[in-house]
Amino acid sequence: MRARVRGLGSSLTRSMRSVAEAVVQDPAGCAQLTVTALAERTGTSEATVVRTARLLGYPGYRDLRLALAALAAQQESGAAPAVTVDIAVDDPLADVVAKLAQEEAQTLADTAAGLDLNQLAAAVAALAAARRIDIYGIGASALVGQDLAQKLLRIGLIAHAHSDPHLAVTNAVQLRPGDVAVAITHSGSTGDVIEPLRTAFERGATTIALTGRPGGTSRPKAGGAPVTRYADHVLATSAARETELRPAAMSSRTSQLLVVDCLFVAVAQQTYERAAPALAASYEALAHRHSAR
Structure with missing residues (x-):
């Protein structure tokens, strides 16, 4: 809280x-x-x-x-x-490790406690049934988007992460009902992420937002971040605590990755008959590639 x-x-x-x-x-x-x-x-x-x-x-x-x-x-x-620890410039390395570990654990706990399971279940259902999945993120959120896309690809879903805003909008124009667009933005106000999500929303795709500024849980999101205006489903991440030596992007990325893992595991469960062979094939292909070197 x-x-x-x-x-x-x-x-x-x-x-x-x-x-x-x-x-x-x-x-x-x-x-x-x-x-x-x-x-x-x-x-x-x-x-x-x-x-x-x-x-x-x-x-x-x-x-x-x-x-x-x-x-x-x-x-x-x-x-x-609750853990509220700041890292000082003269902290010993052992203290830095301990403080970061405590903060990461608190971030994960806050995110898990605040995650709306109904919204999560709806997002999972949409992803599991999607013909195509586009994921938008900029900066640190782009790394999270790439992680989600790679995970979904390994269980047989067609997923692509876009960090270039022009390519993101160009791809969003091609979406239609049955497709899914995912926007990842901790602030909820990143224009380069909102614009492709808006485009996908207007094209009839199911839209999902991962944000630390969720606002309400039904559209229109009263008091929520701009990205929620175009999101059918909103997944809240823990608010980032920024300090001089720990940018907000560090803790926001931690919470985003937890939600990504929840999405991936739940989608894999729902699509197990397809996901299990796809995972096995990807493991085999990677193993073969490494052994051939």
Whole structure:
């Protein structure tokens, strides 16, 4: 929850930030409050409380209260404590390794906890049945896109990753119903990723967005990132915590790769009769190539 609020940054208005900070600082207390009581406690309105809940990735305030109750119980039991560690310039190498490992583990835990399984299942079903899959990503997200494309290719799906914005749009124009387009952007506002996804959406392809700014869970995504406007399914990744020696791209990539692995394994399960022989063939081909050297 704290990581999600931190990642939203300037997306929150002053009044919405008051609500967000209240639920982060006292999840147990806020879980007991009605929407009216929380609005009074934070000096905001009921509408602001509901908008904040949606921006945090929950369909409504009731869902936020349930999540707060679960978080409070987790904190009380001492399970999975939040880790907030910064790396200093003079940290010994052993401390750097330990701190990075803790942060990576927290990022994965936050992503798993915030992943909407209904959205994930819908995305998996679309990918498993797709005639063709296009994946868009820029920078660090392009590396994640390539990873997803390679995984899907190895189980017999036609998947291509595009990091060149011109080629991405050119390919998106060719999509049609039955095809799938996947946009990967942590900020949710990368124009070079949004444009091909919009094109694919308008062509009737099923569209999926992986983003750290999910907003609501149904279109139109009220308060969500621009990429969600053209996404049939939205998969939320953990908000990245950027420090001087650890760019946001590092933690955002970690969370994106977890979602990619979830997609791949679930698609392989659904298409096992086709996926298993395809995987075996790819292993055999690679083994033959290495032995021939």
